[in-house]
Each structure stands twice: as C-alpha cells, then as structure tokens.
Amino acid sequence: MKVGVVTFPGSLDDRDAARAIRAGGSEAIALWHDDADLHGVDAVILPGGFSYGDYLRCGAISRFAPVMGSIIEKANAGMPVLGICNGFQILCESHLLPGALTQNQGLHFLCTPQTIKIENTSTPWTHDFIQGAEIVIPLKNGEGSFQCDDPTLAMLESEGRVIARYVGENPNGSRNLIAGITNARGNVVGLMPHPEHAIDPLTGPTADGLPFFSSILSVMVGK
C-alpha cells in the first residue's frame, strides 16, 4: 500500500505523517506541491503545518498548488484522502469538505493532549477503531474552530459524517465539538488533532493515533 504525503512550502508534520504511515504498515511516498504527478499512490495525506505561512486564510493558497488539482480529481473518484490540521483546512478550502476552520475561541495557539471520541468507523481512515472509542492525541493549532452554517451542520449530523468529537470542555469553540468530518462518499476525512504525533507513547501522549494509519491497509487489502 502506497500512501502519499504532500509537502507544501511551510508543511511541518510531513515527516511525522510519513513515519506514522510506515508504523501503520504502508509505504510512505513523498509528494511535492509543485508536481501534479501522484506517483501511483493509493491514498494521500495532507499534513499539518503552516503552508505558505497561512498569511492569507489557512489553506487558501495551497488549494491552488498543482498537486491539489490531481488530488481533487482522484478524491472525487474515491481515493482516500486524510487532511490533518492544516491539511483539514486545505480540504475545506478545496471544497472537498464543507465548513471552515477559524481562530480558536481562546485566541491562542493551543497545544495539548486532547480526548476525542471516534463516531464513524466506516471511513478508510477510521476503520480500525471501535465505534465510540475515546482516544487521546495531541491537539495543536491556532485556527481549529470548526464552523459551518446550520443546514450544513444538520446535514453532517444526520448523515453521520462527524467522524470524531472533542470530549469534555470545548477546546476551541468548534460547533458541536466537531474534531473531524468526512465527505458524503466517506473517502475524504479532515481531522483537526494530530494522530501522527500519537503513534508511540515515547514521543506522544499515547499510541492511540495509530489506527488512523493502519485502517487504510485493512480496508484496501480486505477489499
């Protein structure tokens, strides 16, 4: 299984995502923002960071990178795509996912171990979780508050497209405590917290994030 990790100028967690992919049993392939060639990957991860400095709106410039044209096309055809943090923001800007990520309610960058509840295990990224599992992975961002209009929120909820929700106090003001969502087809997932930083208790708070990277193998091989 080949999973691509895109490096944009300003991507920070690309090497961490590649490490997590390997830990999950797949091969990590480096993809470059300026290269539309996806090099035959089976799935793509858009990692965290501050692509282009996020000086405009987070993800607003990356959305136009040559590689995104190919990813949007493949995602619409069903290829699994996971956007973490800045990757989630890019997916929203690309209209692969609805809504937007806005500045945290507390107005500060916040880096903390965060409990989230997995609410949808039917995506290729969450397949290895048990429905309702509560896991602890790092949350770290300045603009992680998920916002959308009421009809979108009602749609996400009624269609079971909220894949993960914050547990406890709302860390950033996200609507309905949303930490992650998926598209209608269920192949594109955006997640604000960072499972790639929770694959080994030695370097992260837990190893709870690993199923996000092993699921893809289970799903594709199981097919």
Next chain:
Amino acid sequence: MALDTVAIATTTPDQEQPFAALGLKPDEYQRIREILGRRPSSSELAMYSVMWSEHCSYKSSKVHLKQFGDKAPHSDALLVGIGENAGVVDVGQGYAVTFKIESHNHPSFVEPYQGAATGVGGIVRDILTMGARPIAVMDPLRFGPADAPDTRRVLPGIVAGIGGYGNCLGLPNIGGEIIFDETYAGNPLVNALCVGVMRHDQIKLAKASGAGNLVVLFGAQTGGDGIGGVSVLASETFGSTGPAKRPSVQVGDPFTEKVLIECSLEIFAEDLVVGIQDLGGAGLSCATSELASGGSGGMRVELDTVPLRDPSLSPEEILMSESQERMCAIVEPSKIARFLEICKKWDVTVNVIGEVTDGDRLIITWHGETIVDVPPRTVAHEGPVYNRPLAKPEYVDRVNAQVLDLPMPSTAAEVKAAVLKLISSPNMADKSWVTSQYDKYVQGNTIQSQPEDSGMIRIDESTHLGVAISTDANATWSYLNPYEGAKLALAEAARNIATAGAKPLAVTNCLNFGSPEDPGVMWQFAETVRGLADGCLEMGLPVTGGNVSFYNQTGDVAILPTPVIGVLGVIQDVRERTPMSFTDAGLDLYLIGDTKNDLAGSEWAYMHNQRGGQSPIADLQAEMRLIELLLEGQSIFAAAHDLSQGGLAVTLAEMVLHHDVGATITLTQEIAVALLSETPGRVVVAISPSDAEALATLASNHNVSVTQLGTTGGSSLTINDAVIPLDELRIAHTQTIPKLFG
C-alpha cells in the same frame, strides 16, 4: 543624500561625520581613521559602527571571556569551540550536536511579539549556519512582577511571538524558565536557545576562501527594518524619555525562515558551499566582513545587486539592515547552477552579489563606485577591547551580613499553608498556560519537555540516541555572590540533565547584566565569568559559546546579574530515561544529598521580600558524585526530580501532581528548613522497595548521603501531620497564571 565614496572620503578629510549618533566614541572614531589612513566613507562608518557595537564586538567582555579558553578542560567531545556561530559537540555514532543561547532582551521590551519572534529566528539561523538541522528550541524568560501592568503587556506578546515563530518553523519547544522579579520590570529577559544535529562531516564554517568563488545572498529581500538595531538598541540603556525606538526592531517572517531552513539543508546535503554565515545583528556588514575575515581576507561585493524590499534604501542602510531570514554563502563557480536550482525549487530569492578575491581587502561598490575598502579583520575581529574598571559594589558586604527574618512553619496547618502559598506563587505556579502555546510534538522526537527537569530529544530512531538540555540561573544567588552564583547555575543545569539519565557534555551561556560602564556591574560580570570558567574546568565541561547582553537596566538601576547557563548532555537510549515523576503507588521516596539552612536567595525569602544573606557555596565535587550516582543508578530509579527553587516542598508537589499519585512523607529535620531550604546538590528519587539495598550501595560508593522520605500513593501529599489533598494542591498550582494572563 549624495553618495559618499572612498574617493570622496580621501579628498574631504575634514568632513564632519555623525559617529556619535551611531554609537561610536571619539577615540573609536579616531582609530577607524588610523586604520584606514583617512576618514571612513559613510558606508564604512556604518559598518564599523555596527560591528564595533558592544553587541557584536564583545569589547567590554572579551578580556574576561578569554578565561573560557584559558581554563578550558580537556574534552574529546568538542568539535568546534568558541568563535564560530555556535559550538559543536560530538555525541557519538557519528553525530554532532550544536547548541547556543542568545538574548533578545531589548527588542522584546520595545516590541514584545516581534522582538521575541526574531530572537527565535536569529538563534535558529545560527544553528542552521553550522550545517545542522535545528531540532528544538528553549526559552528562558524573565519578567517584572506578575501583577505589574507592564508584565501584562510584554508577557503575552513575548509568549505569542516565541510560539508564533517557533511553531511555524516546526521546532518543538522543549523547555525554558519563566521567572518574575521586580528587577526585570523595565527590562525583561528573553533568551532563546536552539539545538541542532548533523553528521560530523557536515559541519560548516563562516569563511570565504578560494579566489573566484562566489558570494551568494539568499533568503528574504533586504528592507528598512532593524537598521542599527545592534548599536542603537542593544548597546544603550533605556531612559524613561527619548524617541520611540520601534523602527529599530526587526520584523520576522517565519514562513520564509522555514523555507530557508529546508532549502539550506538541501544545499548542505549536496555539499555546495565553501562557507556560510547567517545575517543577524549588523546584517550584511557582519556577514561580509566575518566571511572575508574568516578566509584570506579578500572579497568584492556589488551592493547594488542586493535585492531590496524598499528600493529607496541607501547603501549605508543596506549594510546595516537587520532584515531577517537571510543567509550569505560562498559557492564555487562550478556549483552555482545547482545552488540556484535548489533555491528555485524552494522559491527562495537568490543573488550572486560578489566574489572572493586575492588580497586582503573587503571592497564594496555601489553602481561601480567604491564605497567601502577596508581590511575585514579590523571590522570583524579587531574591534576595540576595553579593560573596563571594576569594583566590588558596596551592597555586597551589606546584604551578605543581613540576617533573614522569615516565618518558619512548624504546625500541620502552617506547613499546609506554606506549601500551598509557595506552589501558587507566580514563580512556582504551573506554567502550562504558556507552554501550551508552544508546539512540543512536531518532528516526533520529543522525549521530555516542560515541566520535566530538562528537555530531551531523540536524534536517532534506530539506535535511540538522544540529547538533553537544561538552562538555569538563580539571579539572587548571583547578586549575593556572583562567583558562586555562576557555579551554582552550572551545577543545577548539569544536575537537571543527569536526573533524566543523560551525561553532561558541554556548556553554553547567556550572560545578562547591566551597564559595563558601571564598575560594580563589571565586577559582577568578571566574578561570574571567573566562577563559570572555574566551574567548567572543575566539572570537565567545555564552554562551547554563548552570548553577553549588557545594558540591561532602567536608568541607573541594573538588573540583578543573571547568567543563564545551558548544559547539554547525551543519553545512549532515550527509552531508559528517568522521568520526573512516578505513576505507581508503593514506591519508596528518598532524598539524595544533604539539606542545610540555605534560605538566602530562596523562593520563600523572595516571597517575603528578603534578598539578603549569603548564597550557598558550590561544592562541585559533591555535585559530580551526585551526577555519577544518578547515571550509574538510572535503572533503579522510577523517577528523579531535582530540588531547586522552592526546595523540597515544590519538588514533592510537582512530583505528586504530575501523574496524580500522592505521597506520604516523614521529615525528622526542622520541618521549615527541610521543606523550604534550597541547598544545592539534592535530588528526590523514587525506587521500588526491593532496590533499597542497591541505592544504599550506590550512595556509599559515591560518598553521597541518602535519606528515606516516605512512600508514594494515595490522593494527598501528606507531610508529617499536614495532609494536603491533591485536588487542593492542583487548584493552588494551576490557577495562578491563567488568572493573571488568561
């Protein structure tokens, strides 16, 4: 303003020049004239003024800093010593680690966010310049009283600036310090440390050799920010009046720096540079003169080829600009095509601005006319050296003679109240409000970060090799006795490394002092350097570099002498490290080391507005025995935590709160001294009861005393008859900082 060239300078020797406004003294200006045999051109004057500033030339500190070389212990670990952008240490397995700490105090007071942000940016480029990938940052910070209005202005800005810049670079922030003291009310200290790693054969130096090689400027365009920053800001005392100095503070762009880091590392990996220097304080003046001076001396630069953000800048301003995120490399002509290609890949602006020449002159032209023609060594390395007068200040004997009059808790209620008061004081309170604004996870190699005793980073995923770093200072001890204060800070930093199981290897420092023109301050400085050099020699730890920050004062009042000492250590297997706290009940807690009545300079004394008495005398032999014990006994320690500010009371509170596992402690000594004294050379360890004999053997082998304190478990911290529920302790510990700044 008409262009002033070397030719004009030669023919108009009597033209008046604004050397004083640029921070040069009359005799310094005279010396420039003697070196050149004529008056300097205005561009030359600009270069000399910034390079001969206190910040760049170390003119007041040089004669003292020499001791770090003269008294250097023999060390096989030192690969690059003082003088380069940062020292480099061999940590084994072919890896070299470089680390350095630098101050950005004055800019951060003027413009907290940008001042602190560019402080991070500058130290990261110093590390990158050595050829290393930056892997972590730390930030020792000092502010005025926590409830002072100006602290509310500068602290949130500084913290946001450090986070905003460091987070965007993808560098984990693994520790530091936050201290509040009225001495810093008008002069906060923002020290920034960065550590980087490379293979031995990747070390790069700042030298321009090989005539015909190209001088390449890459990174951000040059703008008008930070012009004269070093001379105007870092080398003058803040007065209460005077013009706004904001234009001298640089503005940072972390995205550009992140791209510059990746671009540079790719260039280094292909071995495309002969020498490299970052542009920090004194900008192009510094980079060109230091590179030329580090080589054979000859260099020609066409200044009009420098890409500008503001096309109206004069050549003098371009030479002095401290625009951030710029690097200057020396590249062989055969490698320039590939160099440019990599810059293009990363969208990094790059220009060939000159070449290395035969001879020993640095010549800079502006549209064909020569505006600078100087021997570069006289700019970069042969600046003025002052042996400034020093005198022991009168306060020393007076405050040393003061007898402390402190409340000494003895009943259960008093002990409980004292612990809660201490643990909730701003200096001892939980700093998560600050550290949660920093990314500590990025890069996936962070083993330890705040609130552990030291930060620890894995540098090899397959062999589990890692490094640990700690920074420490006790300014009150340095105020009472600067010689001992420096040694004590060194010992504490080394101990903080060893508690985790890492072997101390090398030292960096950031020496924050008042005006060197005050003989009393100069005495504090001289004593500090003497103490640190003696301490490093005794402990066998080389000083690899550092930074001196003078003029930290408001009006005539200097800050307390604040030498921040950083120690780096190596750990063979990070999986075996000893954490600061325990997760299990039923472990035995021991105090290693003796407790004396050392309340002078303690947090308890500070909380009661007393700064007198005598600092402890550092016993470095005992410290070294303790370190050996900690390293040898690593496998039996479930936890180990250093005792420093706040003494045993704070150490125990931090240990029980970390994993919410309580402890029951029995103290036989006078309880106030046992809990509140800050005698150095002590550590609390947790071991399994079955390892008691092994600990006793270790203690006897290393001639260190151990005392059983009690056992872990339960939902309270119980000290003799005082029972403090963990919930109550947690609320006291965690609410202070958010209430003040949240």
